[in-house]
Structures are given as C-alpha cells and as structure tokens.
Amino acid sequence: MSSLAAVGENYQKFNPRAYLQNNYMPPRADFSSDDFVVPWKLRCLAEAFGTGEIHGQTLIDIGSGPTIYQLLSSPDHFEEIIMTDFLEVNRDVLRGWLQAEPGSFDWSPYIKHACTLEGKGEHWKDKERKLRDKVKRVLPIDIHQLKPLGSALTEPADALISTFCLEAASPNYESFQKALENVTTLLKLGGHFLMIGALEESFYLAGEAKLLVVPVTEEDVKGAFTRCGYKIQDFRTYVMPSSLKIGVDDVRGIFFVHAQKKMQT
Numbered sequence: 001m002s003s004l005a006a007v008g009e010n011y012q013k014f015n016p017r018a019y020l021q022n023n024y025m026p027p028r029a030d031f032s033s034d035d036f037v038v039p040w041k042l043r044c045l046a047e048a049f050g051t052g053e054i055h056g057q058t059l060i061d062i063g064s065g066p067t068i069y070q071l072l073s074s075p076d077h078f079e080e081i082i083m084t085d086f087l088e089v090n091r092d093v094l095r096g097w098l099q100a101e102p103g104s105f106d107w108s109p110y111i112k113h114a115c116t117l118e119g120k121g122e123h124w125k126d127k128e129r130k131l132r133d134k135v136k137r138v139l140p141i142d143i144h145q146l147k148p149l150g151s152a153l154t155e156p157a158d159a160l161i162s163t164f165c166l167e168a169a170s171p172n173y174e175s176f177q178k179a180l181e182n183v184t185t186l187l188k189l190g191g192h193f194l195m196i197g198a199l200e201e202s203f204y205l206a207g208e209a210k211l212l213v214v215p216v217t218e219e220d221v222k223g224a225f226t227r228c229g230y231k232i233q234d235f236r237t238y239v240m241p242s243s244l245k246i247g248v249d250d251v252r253g254i255f256f257v258h259a260q261k262k263m264q265t
C-alpha cells in the first residue's frame with residue numbers, strides 16, 4: 001500500500017499542461033450536449049450556487065490544481081476566494097491565468113457555458129474579470145496536515161469547494177476520511193462544502209506521472225461526509241460514457257455532493 005510520502009513524491013512529476021490537455025480539451029471538453037461530463041459538472045455547481053444558500057465572506061477551493069472552472073458560478077456570492085494547491089507548478093499556472101498572461105489556458109468556452117447555464121445575461125468577459133478580482137490569494141496546502149493551510153487562515157471559511165482532489169491525493173480510504181476531517185477544520189459551523197470527485201478510479205495520467213487514486217463508491221463518500229459531521233443536502237452521480245473513456249484514467253463515474261457542516265451545541 002502506497003504511503004502519504006510516496007503519493008507526495010509521485011506528484012512531483014505532475015505535468016499541469018498534460019493534465020489540462022487530458023481533461024479540459026476535446027474530446028472531454030464537449031459542450032454540445034448536457035450529457036457530456038464538463039456541462040454536467042458546471043451545471044451541478046451553477047445550480048448549487050444558484051440557490052443563493054451558499055454565500056459569505058470567504059470561499060476556499062481545496063486542491064485547485066491548474067484549473068478555475070470549478071469557481072465560475074461562485075464569485076457573486078463571496079467577497080474573497082482563496083485558491084490552493086500542493087504543487088508550486090499548479091499555483092504558478094493559476095497565477096498566470098489570474099494575471100491574464102499570454103499563453104494561459106483558454107477557459108473561455110467554460111466561462112461562456114457557465115453564463116448560459118446561469119441565464120442572467122452576464123457577458124463572459126465580465127464573469128472572467130469578476131473571478132480574477134475575487135481570487136485574492138493562491139496558497140500552498142496539504143490536506144494530510146491537521147492544519148492544511150498552516151497558519152495562513154485566521155477565520156474559518158463560509159464555504160469550501162474541492163474537485164478531484166481528496167481521492168486523488170490519498171493512498172487509501174482511511175487517509176481520504178482523515179483528509180476530509182482535516183479540511184473540515186477550515187469551515188465554519190453551518191458552512192457549505194461542494195465536492196466533485198471520481199468514482200471507482202484507480203489512476204490518472206498527467207504527462208510522465210501516473211497518479212494513484214483511492215477508488216471510492218457513492219456509499220464511501222456519503223459515509224465520510226456523515227462521519228465528519230455533515231448533513232448531505234444533495235448527492236448526484238454521473239456515469240462516464242464510453243466515448244469519454246480515452247485512456248488517460250480509469251474513472252467509472254463522477255459524484256457531486258453538497259454537504260452542510262452541522263451546527264454543534
């Protein structure tokens with residue numbers, strides 16, 4: 001069984017450009033039907049934020065990687081968004097996009113699609129600018145530490161979001177559960193957690209790196225959230241169609257969970 005140290009070591013070979021190519025370019029970046037994976041993910045998030053229930057001062061994105069799509073429906077609801085990742089190479093990619101550096105990944109199809117889903121008539125350039133304005137910090141994180149952000153955070157956040165991080169950075173289910181406990185300390189009581197992740201995946205590729213993933217089922221995810229003191233508000237699953245099984249991972253499906261940290265007495 002792989003140790004935490006081995007997982008961390010393996011991530012040093014993670015190639016952000018290859019990861020983006022594998023997951024966020026065609027064929028996976030297909031917006032032509034709601035049945036494809038990217039529109040499904042964006043719709044889950046647009047609907048969750050669209051309820052207006054999830055709002056406040058601070059939103060933290062746990063394990064952002066080199067991607068920003070997960071935050072597209074959030075900026076209207078928070079004063080400050082904090083992005084985080086374990087790897088400096090990913091934090092650099094994020095800073096490049098935030099500063100609109102030439103050669104940054106083109107997220108415009110995602111931004112346009114989020115505008116369409118939200119149906120508020122917002123111009124995609126306005127959404128893009130708003131997200132860039134709201135992301136105030138890009139911080140290092142390690143979900144396996146009791147304090148994943150060290151001393152960088154003074155107040156717990158109003159909400160957390162995380163996409164494809166916990167299962168992809170944990171060598172086994174025990175470690176996945178513990179990582180969820182650790183990141184839960186960053187969230188205030190009554191705060192919301194939106195998570196999207198892989199179901200029954202054992203690996204994915206990012207250039208030369210082959211990253212091992214702990215295969216989790218719907219019941220595993222629900223159990224972990226319940227044991228961490230959350231009430232599950234919504235849980236959805238997506239079955240990966242065979243046309244999107246392109247050899248860059250062995251993902252069987254995807255889950256979306258909206259959970260609320262219970263108020264304790």
Ligand SMILES: C[S@@+](CC[C@H](N)C(=O)[O-])C[C@H]1O[C@@H](n2cnc3c(N)ncnc32)[C@H](O)[C@@H]1O
Pocket residue numbers: 008011014062063064065066067070085086087090141142143144162163164165168169
């Ligand atoms: C599969 S990628 C997900 C990236 C992005 N959130 C997405 O939706 O595509 C997994 C991410 O977890 C990060 N990661 C690996 N080990 C971690 C750790 N110990 N703590 C936090 N993040 C970690 C990696 O650097 C990588 O960016």
